[in-house]
Amino acid sequence: PELASDPRFAExxxxxxxxxxxxxxxxxxxxxxxAAAWEEKLNRAGVPAGRVLTIPQVLGERQVTERGMTTRFEGMPGMDQALTVVRGGFMVDGAAPLPAGPPPALGEHMDDVFATLPARGKTRAQA
Structure with a gap:
């Protein structure tokens, strides 16, 4: 309030x-x-305001955790910490799709993929 009457800032x-x-x-x-206190105070006064959050902060927000927006995979090869994966922001038949498993390790499904290729593709891929 005192800034509004300061002649340097009045106009x-x-x-x-x-x-x-x-x-x-x-x-x-x-x-x-x-920032959280200012967000609350400004919103209470009718001033739209929101903090700028980092990705880890967003993933820790109550609305994200309560809606089950993420899933964690522990013990991933080559990672020294758990992998957190965000689900799609949509519903299918009333359910939110989540990954059924962690991403594959390097070469994990290679034999399955090669088995579907024509013979020439197999030879080329193995060469």
Missing amino acids: RETRKQNRAALKVLIEDALAGAS
């Missing part, structure tokens, strides 16, 4: 001329609380 033109000072004041004020 559009003076705000533009004093943009750097206004930016510092706003950033200092915002630093006084967390």
Whole structure:
């Protein structure tokens, strides 16, 4: 409220001329609380606001976890941590499709794929 009565910021033109000072004041004020606190306060006041989240933060959000939007695969070859996979954002016959298993290891299905190829393809692929 006090910024609105400050002559440096009271009008559009003076705000533009004093943009750097206004930016510092706003950033200092915002630093006084967390992004989540500001999001709540601004939304409560009718100002649309939302935090910019990292992907791990998004995956940890309650709406994502409660809707079962991800599945985890432990012990993946070549990975030192679990693999988290996001499901499609749609439903099929009332169910959300999730991967049935982890991605295949390198060459895991090679023999199955080669078995479906014509003889020339098999020879070429094995050469």
